[in-house]
Amino acid sequence: MPPDPSADGASLHWRALERLYASAPINGTFRSVLTIEREGAATIRFDVEDSMFHAAGAAHGTIYFKMLDDAAFYAANTLISDRFLLTTSFNMQFLRPIKGGPVRAEGRWISGRRRVLVAESRLLDEEGEEVGRATGTFMRSQIPLSGLPGYRAGGPGSGESGK
Numbered sequence: 001m002p003p004d005p006s007a008d009g010a011s012l013h014w015r016a017l018e019r020l021y022a023s024a025p026i027n028g029t030f031r032s033v034l035t036i037e038r039e040g041a042a043t044i045r046f047d048v049e050d051s052m053f054h055a056a057g058a059a060h061g062t063i064y065f066k067m068l069d070d071a072a073f074y075a076a077n078t079l080i081s082d083r084f085l086l087t088t089s090f091n092m093q094f095l096r097p098i099k100g101g102p103v104r105a106e107g108r109w110i111s112g113r114r115r116v117l118v119a120e121s122r123l124l125d126e127e128g129e130e131v132g133r134a135t136g137t138f139m140r141s142q143i144p145l146s147g148l149p150g151y152r153a154g155g156p157g158s159g160e161s162g163k
Contacts, residue, residue, distance in 0.1 A: 013081045016151045017074055023150025030066055034074055040109035042074035048100050058097035068092060068134040071107030072119035076138045079113055084143040092134040101126045
């Protein structure tokens with residue numbers, strides 16, 4: 001049985017999105033790894049360190065936003081292979097403080113494929129407890145993915161922003 005060319009194309013798109021994510025300069029500050037294993041889903045793994053804490057000793061809200069937005073964004077962008085998406089709105093809930101350690105953000109596409117896409121994400125601590133959740137809307141930009149060096153072939157250090 002011959003391989004499914006659409007599956008190969010999708011897999012190439014997902015690897016290119018992972019490279020795009022890794023190429024973003026912001027991910028030098030927020031060291032994290034994006035993994036895409038299927039359409040409409042994305043996972044980001046990272047460690048929360050003391051340097052990310054607010055004055056009361058837990059992760060600052062920027063960590064929640066960054067990882068929740070990125071997970072939802074990339075889950076949605078798995079469905080769009082020609083254009084970079086833009087976040088148009090994002091609604092978050094902080095459920096528990098993150099005191100440090102490994103954290104996982106899971107994004108999942110919910111609806112829309114044409115003009116607006118909706119995706120949700122959740123943040124899980126090292127025990128698997130949900131510490132945050134969000135829903136975002138994303139729209140196609142005028143920026144072709146193929147024009148972004150990180151998407152084309154780059155990778156970490158290509159100097160282009162991945163999101």
